[in-house]
Amino acid sequence: MPHPVAEAPATAANTRGLDALFDPRGVAILGASSDPTKIGGRPLRFIKESGYTGGIYPINPKSDEVQGVKAYASIEDVDGVVDLAVIALPAKHVLSSVESCGKQGVKVVTIFSAGFAEMGAEGLALQGQVLEIAGRYGMRVLGPNCIGSMNAANGAVGTFAASVGVPFAVEPLAKVALVSQSGAIASEWVVNGKQTGLNFDPWLSTGNEADIQLADVLAHLAADDSVEIIAAYLEGCRDGERLRQALAVAQENGKPVVVLKVGRSEVGATAAASHTASLVGSDQVFDALFDQYGVIRVDSMAELFDVCYALSVGKLPQGDRLGILTGSGGIGIIAADEAAEQGLQVPTPSQALQDELKAIWPPAGVGNPIDLTAQLMNDENLLPSFVDACLKDGAFDSIVMGLTYMGLLEPWTDLVVRALRLAREAHPEAPIFATTLSTPEVKRAVEELDIPVFDDITKAVQIMGRVTDYALRRQRFEKSRAAEATQAPAASVPALPEVFTEVTAKAFIAEAGVPVAPEVVVSSAAAAAAAQERVGGPVVLKVVSPDIAHKTEVGGVVLGVATPEEAAEAHDRILESARRHEPDARIDGVLVAPMITDGIETILGVVDDPTFGPVVMFGLGGIFVEVLKDVTYRLAPFGLETAHEMIREIRGSAMLDGVRGAAPADVDALAGALVALSNVAAEHRSRFDSIEVNPFLVRPQGHGAAALDALITERVTP
Amino acid sequence: MPHPVAEAPATAANTRGLDALFDPRGVAILGASSDPTKIGGRPLRFIKESGYTGGIYPINPKSDEVQGVKAYASIEDVDGVVDLAVIALPAKHVLSSVESCGKQGVKVVTIFSAGFAEMGAEGLALQGQVLEIAGRYGMRVLGPNCIGSMNAANGAVGTFAASVGVPFAVEPLAKVALVSQSGAIASEWVVNGKQTGLNFDPWLSTGNEADIQLADVLAHLAADDSVEIIAAYLEGCRDGERLRQALAVAQENGKPVVVLKVGRSEVGATAAASHTASLVGSDQVFDALFDQYGVIRVDSMAELFDVCYALSVGKLPQGDRLGILTGSGGIGIIAADEAAEQGLQVPTPSQALQDELKAIWPPAGVGNPIDLTAQLMNDENLLPSFVDACLKDGAFDSIVMGLTYMGLLEPWTDLVVRALRLAREAHPEAPIFATTLSTPEVKRAVEELDIPVFDDITKAVQIMGRVTDYALRRQRFEKSRAAEATQAPAASVPALPEVFTEVTAKAFIAEAGVPVAPEVVVSSAAAAAAAQERVGGPVVLKVVSPDIAHKTEVGGVVLGVATPEEAAEAHDRILESARRHEPDARIDGVLVAPMITDGIETILGVVDDPTFGPVVMFGLGGIFVEVLKDVTYRLAPFGLETAHEMIREIRGSAMLDGVRGAAPADVDALAGALVALSNVAAEHRSRFDSIEVNPFLVRPQGHGAAALDALITERVTP
Incomplete structure (x- = not known):
């Protein structure tokens, strides 16, 4: 729950000090308590048991030792190196403590204490003083009003969260780094993961974000080779450029970022704004940001866990053609319905492949969904034979299997593991998800084959959809990066005219590459x-x-x-x-x-988002925008691929394919105009409040497009 | 998976014999096997251990006893009453067995055997012979090609499904009756329920539906006082009127019906049609049917389990105003987002209530979502005090609580149960859902307070949304039934003209009550x-x-x-x-x-659905229908309330509220026209292929509406 001080946005994510936060040579606990259940006592209790090998320095002026560990009256008395100091003291003692930490050469102070920006003007001023002192010593600050950080890999405890003491109910399979703007959420996710075998480690909650923002942590984790997947809980963002750059690093490094961004609804956004006491940013612009940077946005905690699980355990598909293999026609139909919902293809096998499958087991239903019948439960070779035939044929990019309760009930538990092992051995890289009720042992045995196990067929297909979407976005990114390397530089953007009138506005966008009548x-x-x-x-x-x-x-x-x-x-x-x-x-x-009468009316626009800067909007004219709010956004600038994505993703997109016998519209001209507008918006960022090109008529294919009007509103206070 | 014989649709659900199926005085097993793992052996094994007190009659010509039970060479040798006979014999022996059953006075034969309509023309003919013989004796037939039926309450086993032998992992809380068109699905749901404490009982799968259809079973269960909730898995329906009547009985008796109807997508519908080898009916028309009869349609098995669980354990809300109570701002925002998705209101408490809550715990966030802060975890009286204040104020119709892991971890497990008990004691009828990770003991203790427990906040709100929607539909039904009792009879429907031209079509609908220019x-x-x-x-x-x-x-x-x-x-x-x-x-x-120029163009239509008969369609003209497919359907006839529902639920509904400064449209006139059209369609069912009133101009409020054109296509072969 970030409670920012007022400050000018920085231009880049700041990862300085975060290595010390997650891998400190020494940890001091200011306000260390001998009561291991108290906020000042818990970090010491945890770090004693965490396997941490660096120096541990409880600071307590009233005692020589705390919980059996040698204590110091002041951090300035410590004789070892202290990289991380956690402050578990009332707000009034924080300033002097921060000063002492600075003198001692501490790199990061984590402030648990409440009583800062979240409490109003007075607290905000106090928070400003903390920053001023820390700045003088070049120290980073986590919090205040946060639950801190944890890195179980090296035992670096910087938190009082009860979740640290919770044992794993299921041995974890993989690690997912976690950064959260809510301490309660971080704590709940860590506990939840420990129940199901998902190891959120390292993790961190950012509290008031006086200094260290979620974006900084994201950038650090994205550049850390030991981190494979990043999960984030996000309520808002006051420095959009910082977040954008952090996500760009993750994208560049091919690292999936799974985000639960709240505030999609009006009531949720209002609650988030009140919770963070800060600007939360337009949710639609976050969607644009996430689309552009290949972020997997989820709608619930449960979906986040499932996506992280699938990414940890499973393989990434190379395309969107899903094969559905079940022992029951009904389960297959349920899966097919969800595949359509997810935009996955469910292609019918070729006649040759159908013949091959029929030769293996004549009673099978060999369309897709493929129904292996109850024979699936009698013959351990049937499923691997079908998988092998399908994958050798190249019919599918991924497979979801509906195996009912074979993983739970005798006499099928061994058979299902053997069958899946045979399938995996023949196709080590195939993205396969299994759905079955299962015992913990069967579940783990299947997971060790790099096959995620779900307990509901709809969920399995849904998550395959999310993972496939991510994989395809990643492919497009790789492709466009390769294309950029050989591409001619973009057309230069014109200078701004003295005054914007309709005439100069049109001339300006025309010069920038937006066709004008x-x-x-x-x-x-x-x-x-x-x-x-x-x-x-x-x-x-x-x-x-x-x-x-x-x-x-x-x-x-x-x-x-x-x-x-x-x-x-x-x-x-x-x-x-x-x-x-x-x-x-x-x-x-x-x-x-x-006189242009053969065009489809569209609207192109630019708005200057307070968080993310210039954002390009696209929609169809008339009721599409006015009644249906059928518009889409992207952060400027962007290329043709993104422009075409925008054009395809609006609900009324079919209007441009030609309806009532009309010719298809010249979407290439439209895409070019969007790219040109995005370049103008990016080049002259902060100079406009808005640009509206309305109507922008898109004519039949080969005939281009033309803006009939343009309105540019300059920013009064740039 | 129904494989029907060709026959004229019946006009009403046929429940004859179903009482005997679920509560037989004696059960015979034709083809009883001494191997308890075989299809002929399992029913005997199960019924021996089921506590069944009626007569058990294994039929096996080769042995005097089977699995220790006295056996008979033929069913005709049995000296007791046999109401239910299950046939576990190859298809070639079925005809003679059915004949014997008839002679013995059996009321229902359940035929497990495959080799009938699902195998093509020859099997279809054989199935016809089975029906002919059964008809001669007045016997009902379940199947063939089905896994049968089960009633655990009295031990009446009529199935070989392995699920019968699976013990409950969690003691069940409530019973849900289940009817399924897929045996595998029925079996999986029963097993799944046994893992989580949901007791699907009685249950039945209909197989080829040669005689007993899903609708018959539904009608039987809807009229059975011992059944409180009905779950159904549905792939298609060949007798829409029968299904409609069955659902009407459930609605009349206030019994929730939760349906997983598959085939929503094109690929799913194709798979369903191929699976059932029969007409599956337009999915949109099923949606209309379900809307009209208050059926809860779910999109996945998991959602079906959750809805059944919530209906079994929880209370029904009386309105859609949701209160969200959490100990973490973040969890509250997640809940608020999902509430918006579900169409639930999240009203802000009155100032007086906010003051009252602040007086209880000043640091609390007292908007809605309400954030009780981490104090929730220290004080067992805080949560009940807040609940009490909110409910006494009448601020909310239902409450969802986000309690993170209080139900799982010490020292909070006892506290959370005590807190919820206090809340429940003060408000015995309040619909409350709790969300927490929990131990089995805590979960059960909370459930015993009539509070369902979920492990994900989004899911809890989603299910509250589904349950609320059901409750409001039920309220509307009760209201309209009460209104009907005092209402004047509907206007009489005109007779059909000799020939339909534009002029006679318009005159005809005008006389029926559809305003015409x-x-x-x-x-x-x-x-x-x-x-x-x-x-x-x-x-x-x-x-x-x-x-x-x-x-x-x-x-x-x-x-x-x-x-x-x-x-x-x-x-x-x-x-x-x-x-x-x-x-x-x-x-x-x-x-x-x-000349009418001040109307909004709409389209009213009637199509004759092959499964459900006359269906009224409504949509806005132009791109709304052509590009966005923004239309809605209802089965004819219906009343004004339903007509207004249709008008509100299309995506472009805002067009009728007045856009671009236009006056709101006369939706009362529009609703009246829809009702009139529905009466015409119902009265003259099977006489039209279609009616299209296009355009139907809806003028500003108070100015009515007018059809400008009407096209009626009579059915060539009535």
Whole structure:
């Protein structure tokens, strides 16, 4: 629950000191208590039993030893190296303690104490003083108002969380690093993992985030070779660029980040804002960020555990073609329904493969879902034979198996393990998920085959969907990174004009690469005729005057002008009529623009998000935006692949494929415009409040697109 | 997996014999085996140990006793009453066995044997012979190709399913009756329930559904006072009316029906059709059916278990206002997000209540979600005090609590049970769900307080959402039943015209109560003038001729006619122009209709579903139907409440609230039209293939609505 001090956002994640936090040479506990159940006593109790080999220094002015460990009156009395100091003292003692830590050369202080920014202005001021002192000594601060950190691998305890003392009910299979903005959540996840065999280690909770932010920790973990998967609990973020960079490091290093970001709903966002006492950022922009950086966003703790489990135990698919193998038609249908929900393909096997499967076991249903019938429970070779045939054929990228209760009940428990072992031996890298009720022993035996075991078929397919989506995003990232290396540099972005009017705004975006309807302002009948001739089709003529608001009412608009002669005549008629109706109006000329009637209306926009900076918005015009709120966002800048993703993911996307017999729209032109707009937005970040290109007409394939209007609002206080 | 014989649909659920199936006076096992692991041996093994007190009659011509029980060479040799006979013999022996059963006065034969309709034409013929013989003796048939039935309450075993022999890992709390179209699914659910304490009993799987259909069983269970909750697994249905009536009985008796209906996706529906070898029916129409009869449709087995668990253990809410109580802000936000997803309200407490809560524990967060802070873990009176204050205030209809791991770890396990007991004692009927990791003992102690315990906060809120939705539907049903009792009879439905043309179709629906634009066909200029005068606003005039397809091209249409004089003149001009262009055309007159430009385009329709008969469709016009497929369905007939539900539940519903400054639309007129159409569809069922009222313009509130066109397609083979 970050309670920030007011400060200018930093530009990069700051990982300094975090190595010392997770791997300190010595740990001091300020306020160490001889009562091992108290907040000051628990860290000492934990670290005594954690296997930590560095120096342990309880600080307590009233005693020479605490819980049997030599104690010091002040940290300044300690004769060894102290990298990490945890402060378990009331707020009023914190400033002097931090000062002492600084003098002793401590690298990170973790402050458990409450009574800072979360308590209002006075606490905020106190928090500022902590930062000032720490800054003087180059120390990092975790918290205040946090439960601290833990690294079980080396026993570095920096927390009082009860979860540390909880034994594993199931021997863990894999480690997942965890960073959380809520101490209670971190603690619950650690306990939960210990029940199910998921080892959240190291973990850390950021509290008020006075100094160390979630993004800093994320960046540190993303660069740490010993960390394979990162889980995060996120309520909000005050420095979007820092978070963006941290996620970029994880993406670059191919490290999955699984995030439970709360505040999706209005009531949730309100609760999060009140909980963090800070800006939480638009949830849709977080979605954009996560999409761009391949983050796996989950909607519940349970889903987070399942995704982490699948990533730890299983293999990553290379594509989205799912094979469903069951011993029951019903289970297969349930799986197929969920596959559709997840956007996974469930391809029908080729006739050759179907024949091959039928040859193995004639009663089988050999479509997909594949029904091996109850014979699955009698013959341990049946399942591996089917898997082998399917995978050799290349029919599927992944397999989910529905094995009911074979893992739980005699006489099937041994058979199911043997069958899965045979399947795995023949295909060591195949992504396979098994679904069965199971004994702990069977579950572990199957997991050791790199096959995650689920207890519900729908959940298994759902998680396969999430993992597949992640794998495909990662592939696209690798591809686009490779493409970038050989790509020509992006077109240069134009400089800003003096003043933005409709005309200069359109000229500006046009120069940046957003196609704009080629209108010209003319001041003679001959020029009007020439303009029509250049267009070569029907044009519209409009009077241009700062004094005439309603052009039609003064006869200032003529539509469907098809020839140069008509254009010349219309030009004169417009001027004559306008002068007659409004004798005093200043008239700047007559605008000539092509009549475009074959385009689909879209809206392109840029908003300056207070957390993440310029964000590009895309949606279809009319009711799609106004009634259905059918829009999507991405952080600027981005490339063509991302632009096409935006175009495909809106609900009304089919409008662009051609409906009611219309031709497909020129989505390449649309994607190009989105990329160009994103470059403008990124280059001139903080200069705009918003850009709106509306309508942006996307014409039939091969005919491009054209902005008919553009509105740019500059930022008043840049 | 129903494999039906071809037959005319019955008109009502047939529950005859099902009491004997679930409570037989004697059970015969044809093909009883001395090997207790074989299909013929298992039923005998199970029933010997089940506590069944009726007669047990193994039939085996080769032995005098089987598994220590006296055996008979033929069922005709049995000297006691046999109500249920299970046949565990190869298909070729089934006919003679059924004949013998008939002679012996058996009421139900359950046929395990495969080799019938599921194997193609020959098997289908054999299945027909079975039915013929059973029909002669008035016997019901379960299966063939099924795993049978079980009633643990009296030990009546009619199955070979291995699940019967599985002991309960957790003592069950409540019973849920189960009917399944898949034997494997029934068996898996029973085993799964035994692991978690959910007792699926009685249960039954319907196999090929040659005679006994899922709907028959549903109707039987719905009328059985000993059954409180019904779970069902459904792949398809060939007799929609039978299913509808069964669900109506359950609704009438206030009995929740929880259904996993598969085939929601295209690939799932295809798999289901292939699995059942029969028509599965449109999934959207099933949704309509379930909505109308208050069925709880779930998307996974896990959700079905959770809903059944919550209904068994918990209390039903009376409204949708959820209170969220936690000891951690983060958990509360997660809960709030899911509440929004479920359509639950999360109202902020009144200032008075907030003050009251602050007085109890000042550091608490007293918005909703309510954060009791970690003090929740120290003071057993805190939680009950908060619950008491909230419920006395009437702030919430239900409460979900996030209690992290208090149910699992010392020293909190006793405290959490005591706290919940205090809360329950003060509010015996409050719907409360708890979320905590827990020991089996704590879980059971809390469940005994009628408080379901979940291990994930999102799941707890999701299930509260499902249960609340059920409770509100049930309330609406009770209300509408009460209203019906005092309501005037519905308007009579008009008789069908000789032939349906646009004109007779419109007249027909108008007479039925669907407002139609008041057009008249006139044959003189004076009549045209009079018609315009009656409208009192702009009208359109169109030539009426069976020989003129493109009216505009012959000058046969005049728009925006504002006065009687103009109308007279337009009449003559149209006739003159039409005669000039098409001298030989028969001209029936000139149509005068008001120009309606202030309506929102909608589409009303009726389709004749092959399974469920007439179904009314509603959607908004244009892209809403064509691109977004934003339509909803209900089985005809229905009342105003249902019509308003349809109007509210489409995605584009906001269009009718008034967008871009438009006035709200006259949804009462729209709802009335839907009801009228549903009455027509029901009254003349099987006479139409389809009715399409498109466009149906819904005008601003108070101005009604008007159909501009109607197309009725009669059924060619009624």
